[in-house]
Amino acid sequence: MRYALFLGCKIPYFVPQYEVSTRRVLAELGVELVDLEFNCCGYPFRHLYFSSYLLAAARALALAESQGLDILTPCKCCFGSFKRAQFLFRDKPALQQEVAAELAAEGLTYSGRCQVKHLQSVLYHDVGLEAIKGRVVRPFSKLNAAVMYGCHALRPSRVTGFDNPYAPVIVDRLVEATGAVSVPWEGKLQCCGAPLRGKNDEISLAMIRERLSECRTDGAEVLVVDCPYSQMQSDWAFDLMQPKDSREYVQGTVLYPQLLGLAMDLKPQELALELSTPDLSYLLSFLSDPQAKAAQARR
Amino acid sequence: MFFKLSLYAALLICLLGLAYKVWTWLTTSIGPGSAAYTPGQRIRAALKGMTQAVFSAKLGTILKTLALDGLLQRRSLAVSRLAWSAHMLIYAGFLLLLVLHALGGVLIAAWTEYYPTLNPYLFLRNLAGLMLLAGVALVIYRRIKVPGLRATTRQVDRAAIALLAVIMLSGFWLEAGKALSPHVFDQMVSDWADAGNQAEVQALRSFWSREYGVAFPGQKIPPEDALLAQGRELNEQYCANCHAAPQWAFGSYLLSRAFKPAAAALTSPGLLDVLYYLHFLACWLGLALLPFTKFLHLFTTPLLLMINSVSDRQKMDPANRATVRALELDACMHCAVCSIHCSVAVALRNVPNLTLLPSEKLAALDRTARGGALERGDLEVVREGCYICSSCYRCTRLCTAGINLQDLWFAQKEDLLAQGLGEPYVDLAKAADRAAEASRGQSLLRVRQEGFQHELKLSAQAGTFSECYRCQTCTNVCPVVFQYQWPRQELDLLPHQIMHSLGLGLREEAMGARMVWYCLTCYHCQEACPMGVQVTDVLFELRNLAAGGGSTREDS
Numbered sequence: 001m002r003y004a005l006f007l008g009c010k011i012p013y014f015v016p017q018y019e020v021s022t023r024r025v026l027a028e029l030g031v032e033l034v035d036l037e038f039n040c041c042g043y044p045f046r047h048l049y050f051s052s053y054l055l056a057a058a059r060a061l062a063l064a065e066s067q068g069l070d071i072l073t074p075c076k077c078c079f080g081s082f083k084r085a086q087f088l089f090r091d092k093p094a095l096q097q098e099v100a101a102e103l104a105a106e107g108l109t110y111s112g113r114c115q116v117k118h119l120q121s122v123l124y125h126d127v128g129l130e131a132i133k134g135r136v137v138r139p140f141s142k143l144n145a146a147v148m149y150g151c152h153a154l155r156p157s158r159v160t161g162f163d164n165p166y167a168p169v170i171v172d173r174l175v176e177a178t179g180a181v182s183v184p185w186e187g188k189l190q191c192c193g194a195p196l197r198g199k200n201d202e203i204s205l206a207m208i209r210e211r212l213s214e215c216r217t218d219g220a221e222v223l224v225v226d227c228p229y230s231q232m233q234s235d236w237a238f239d240l241m242q243p244k245d246s247r248e249y250v251q252g253t254v255l256y257p258q259l260l261g262l263a264m265d266l267k268p269q270e271l272a273l274e275l276s277t278p279d280l281s282y283l284l285s286f287l288s289d290p291q292a293k294a295a296q297a298r299r
Numbered sequence: 300m301f302f303k304l305s306l307y308a309a310l311l312i313c314l315l316g317l318a319y320k321v322w323t324w325l326t327t328s329i330g331p332g333s334a335a336y337t338p339g340q341r342i343r344a345a346l347k348g349m350t351q352a353v354f355s356a357k358l359g360t361i362l363k364t365l366a367l368d369g370l371l372q373r374r375s376l377a378v379s380r381l382a383w384s385a386h387m388l389i390y391a392g393f394l395l396l397l398v399l400h401a402l403g404g405v406l407i408a409a410w411t412e413y414y415p416t417l418n419p420y421l422f423l424r425n426l427a428g429l430m431l432l433a434g435v436a437l438v439i440y441r442r443i444k445v446p447g448l449r450a451t452t453r454q455v456d457r458a459a460i461a462l463l464a465v466i467m468l469s470g471f472w473l474e475a476g477k478a479l480s481p482h483v484f485d486q487m488v489s490d491w492a493d494a495g496n497q498a499e500v501q502a503l504r505s506f507w508s509r510e511y512g513v514a515f516p517g518q519k520i521p522p523e524d525a526l527l528a529q530g531r532e533l534n535e536q537y538c539a540n541c542h543a544a545p546q547w548a549f550g551s552y553l554l555s556r557a558f559k560p561a562a563a564a565l566t567s568p569g570l571l572d573v574l575y576y577l578h579f580l581a582c583w584l585g586l587a588l589l590p591f592t593k594f595l596h597l598f599t600t601p602l603l604l605m606i607n608s609v610s611d612r613q614k615m616d617p618a619n620r621a622t623v624r625a626l627e628l629d630a631c632m633h634c635a636v637c638s639i640h641c642s643v644a645v646a647l648r649n650v651p652n653l654t655l656l657p658s659e660k661l662a663a664l665d666r667t668a669r670g671g672a673l674e675r676g677d678l679e680v681v682r683e684g685c686y687i688c689s690s691c692y693r694c695t696r697l698c699t700a701g702i703n704l705q706d707l708w709f710a711q712k713e714d715l716l717a718q719g720l721g722e723p724y725v726d727l728a729k730a731a732d733r734a735a736e737a738s739r740g741q742s743l744l745r746v747r748q749e750g751f752q753h754e755l756k757l758s759a760q761a762g763t764f765s766e767c768y769r770c771q772t773c774t775n776v777c778p779v780v781f782q783y784q785w786p787r788q789e790l791d792l793l794p795h796q797i798m799h800s801l802g803l804g805l806r807e808e809a810m811g812a813r814m815v816w817y818c819l820t821c822y823h824c825q826e827a828c829p830m831g832v833q834v835t836d837v838l839f840e841l842r843n844l845a846a847g848g849g850s851t852r853e854d855s
Contacts, residue, residue, distance in 0.1 A: 154822075
């Protein structure tokens with residue numbers, strides 16, 4: 001399993017813990033990552049500069065293709081952006097020819113060969129639940145986790161093909177593989193508000209606030225996200241949180257590879273847990289004793 | 300006399316220019332709150348900060364940074380070996396020439412005897428000169444070869460390269476000419492050699508012609524061993540004490556070999572005078588222009604790197620932050636590493652706005668921050684470039700001068716916002732809203748027979764709106780609609796109404812609806828539509844259409 005790692009623009013600076021934990025966990029699971037100097041996936045251009053969007057997406061795909069690699073991205077918006085571009089190129093060959101001509105100028109070709117997968121798809125489909133469970137040596141016990149699926153991976157499903165858009169299971173299963181309980185909750189398939197940040201902060205913030213309080217109401221002790229934008233939204237909401245609100249929000253937001261890494265008995269520092277806000281060290285108290293599972297296996 | 304006068308004039312301009320630059324660092328304000336500090340407050344804050352840093356354990360860090368990042372150019376090496384090699388050659392060559400050649404008579408003479416015609420000076424001058432020339436050649440090669448660099452190359456970059464090339468080439472030519480020139484030989488003989496008679500001069504000539512290649516015109520110097528031997532002896536006696544063999548000036552010497560066939564023309568006293576003037580005047584020009592060109596980075600870049608090594612931009616005294624931001628404008632040497640690696644540079648192909656590239660954005664910021672009044676249209680261009688940025692921080696991470704570019708971009712956005720130029724998306728929404736205002740509240744609207752199909756063709760998805768039979772599923776699942784108690788009032792048109800408007804060709808009404816601009820792009824509506832209407836994508840297209848980027852593309 002060898003992929004070009006497409007971090008996208010937000011992770012390196014704004015959510016570095018996502019990169020650290022993703023690399024660490026994937027290395028542990030035998031997934032090899034190759035670093036290329038990618039450009040932006042085009043997502044930010046979709047609103048106003050459609051042709052720039054397509055060219056940017058195609059260029060990144062062509063870059064991976066030139067190395068004969070498929071793309072793994074931990075960002076659901078990059079994922080959705082690539083999937084849409086690929087869909088459009090298939091659907092409307094004239095668009096593909098247009099970007100192909102642009103790309104040819106720098107010796108790149110886009111043939112559509114490069115597959116784009118989100119981190120969670122790779123974990124679920126390529127690594128597999130059994131292999132993951134095999135590496136989980138300190139499963140969480142009695143940790144109620146709320147999974148947020150992320151709009152741009154899930155929908156439109158005929159474009160993204162991530163999972164069933166109304167009853168997805170991939171991330172639930174992955175969370176359960178760590179021993180945590182994936183609780184049913186109101187906002188599981190809902191929006192984190194990120195796309196309107198800076199454009200309409202009122203709606204944008206309302207979205208993430210609803211999510212953070214819904215999952216608490218539905219009994220979750222942690223919100224599990226797997227997209228830098230969701231994490232940044234959560235950071236924003238917690239930053240603006242007044243002391244009186246604190247009872248309404250879930251205690252913390254964790255990135256999935258951090259959760260998985262803890263259950264694999266990796267050190268919190270290896271997962272850059274200290275960079276997450278609010279403090280996530282409370283999660284450690286849910287981890288079972290490493291010997292317990294071994295003993296269970298022996299029995 | 301002229302030499303000294305012109306030098307002092309250049310030096311004066313340079314010093315005044317430096318003083319002016321320092322003044323701009325204390326008066327330029329970038330970012331909110333920067334204007335609140337007077338130059339006096341900024342000086343005090345800067346002195347306090349510097350004193351605290353220098354008289355503390357931080358001094359070690361500062362010196363380490365100066366050595367690794369300043370002298371050895373570690374940051375540049377990490378990004379591009381080509382750029383590092385070019386820069387090191389120029390910079391080491393320049394420093395050597397400055398100390399050994401330009402200031403040799405002052406610096407070295409203060410401490411030991413200084414003869415530019417003796418080794419090691421003769422040899423090192425040539426070595427340094429060739430290093431600098433090689434560096435200039437690499438710089439030109441890089442500017443031509445590296446993709447994306449040519450677009451950012453400006454006249455000032457070309458002028459700087461040209462000036463260095465003129466100084467170097469005139470210097471080599473002058474030295475080669477002197478090596479060949481019989482006039483210079485005769486002059487030196489009369490100045491330095493106590494040659495008693497014509498025979499001794501002849502012997503010296505014979506030796507210098509044979510061994511050192513001086514081109515005596517029309518004079519056949521017989522290769523008589525006795526004469527040559529006498530010349531060698533006389534050379535030892537009169538010349539060698541303060542003139543090493545010209546071969547040590549290997550660059551110029553090789554050039555003089557190439558010049559030999561046309562020696563008379565290339566070494567005429569008039570031409571050598573011209574070269575001499577050209578050489579030192581070009582140097583003075585560089586000196587005088589130093590504060591106003593990228594040559595200033597000689598001082599500003601190491602200064603900034605040292606400041607950065609011991610301070611955090613976010614925690615810094617805001618008065619110092621204002622000063623450092625202004626200093627950063629002058630720390631850029633326009634190597635364009637930021638633009639070559641920019642994540643969104645690819646957009647340049649369709650959005651012909653160079654200010655979206657970091658290096659050009661910085662230049663634009665320099666103009667807006669220091670250049671005084673700009674046309675509204677220029678600011679619009681700057682604003683567009685400013686918002687075509689994915690905040691990936693790559694430019695800041697890679698900047699060889701250590702400029703915190705991302706911090707500048709945030710400050711720039713705030714400053715533009717203060718001038719009424721905010722996020723283009725928001726302004727477009729407002730413009731679309733104004734355009735739709737006219738028809739709102741009217742009971743009768745002009746319906747366009749041809750509908751809207753022909754305008755929404757970016758993705759061939761948008762045409763699906765005609766399938767809509769207004770079941771309102773899209774509206775019912777929309778989280779934005781759900782936010783409002785009276786969504787129709789707050790959003791102008793609801794998703795299903797927008798789809799219906801399109802069929803009626805109500806262009807402005809649809810584009811101006813706040814629903815279009817408040818869309819979260821969560822795709823719930825599109826996923827749920829029983830008729831396969833690509834609702835979210837239609838809204839994407841409407842925004843592109845309002846931005847003017849969507850309607851030009853031909854349908855396939």
